[in-house]
Amino acid sequence: MIWREKRVLLVILALLLAANTAFFFTYRVRYKNRIDSLDQRLAESEGKLNEARAERLAAERRYASYRKVERDVQFIYDQKWATQSERLTAVIAEIKKLAVASDLVPRSYTFTNEEAKVVETARSGRRPPSLDATEVGISYGVEGTYEQVRRLINLLELSDQFVIIDAIALSSQSGETLQVNLHVKTLFRGDRPAGEVPASKRL
Numbered sequence: 001m002i003w004r005e006k007r008v009l010l011v012i013l014a015l016l017l018a019a020n021t022a023f024f025f026t027y028r029v030r031y032k033n034r035i036d037s038l039d040q041r042l043a044e045s046e047g048k049l050n051e052a053r054a055e056r057l058a059a060e061r062r063y064a065s066y067r068k069v070e071r072d073v074q075f076i077y078d079q080k081w082a083t084q085s086e087r088l089t090a091v092i093a094e095i096k097k098l099a100v101a102s103d104l105v106p107r108s109y110t111f112t113n114e115e116a117k118v119v120e121t122a123r124s125g126r127r128p129p130s131l132d133a134t135e136v137g138i139s140y141g142v143e144g145t146y147e148q149v150r151r152l153i154n155l156l157e158l159s160d161q162f163v164i165i166d167a168i169a170l171s172s173q174s175g176e177t178l179q180v181n182l183h184v185k186t187l188f189r190g191d192r193p194a195g196e197v198p199a200s201k202r203l
Contacts, residue, residue: 080161087188095156102155104148141179142180162187168182168183
């Protein structure tokens with residue numbers, strides 16, 4: 001028989017086949033484990049990448065918010081908190097315009113000018129610091145109906161200019177006519193550049 005004559009060769013081939021089969025299954029198991037490990041590392045890397053992207057977007061939003069706040073502060077500093085020479089004319093024009101809009105035009109205006117101060121509370125025994133700001137007050141009297149007075153007060157409160165109603169006195173003259181004495185005020189920053197230390201604070 002041929003297989004008897006080739007018995008040694010067949011045994012060798014059988015051993016090689018068994019070895020190859022064992023190696024194949026062993027390599028397949030190891031390869032699968034390696035693939036699973038790589039898949040897990042890939043998933044972890046993608047998770048970290050998504051977290052990094054989320055943190056970057058959050059940082060970009062925080063930076064954009066910071067830039068907006070910075071622009072708003074600069075706008076307030078330049079426009080709403082400008083110096084007296086830069087904004088006084090606009091404030092006076094605004095008050096006169098609102099008086100005309102409410103049909104309550106006063107005969108005259110009285111102006112006061114003084115250094116703005118921080119109000120000292122009862123808890124603090126320290127001397128209030130200087131604001132390096134000027135407070136300008138405008139007083140005037142008008143006569144009109146309740147609706148006109150209410151419209152004037154509402155317009156002052158909604159004004160784009162930094163105007164504060166400091167005091168208001170009402171009295172009835174005759175019938176529905178009211179006599180109103182108003183005192184409004186606004187603040188102006190000093191002419192010293194931002195960040196400059198006052199002479200009194202220098203060592």
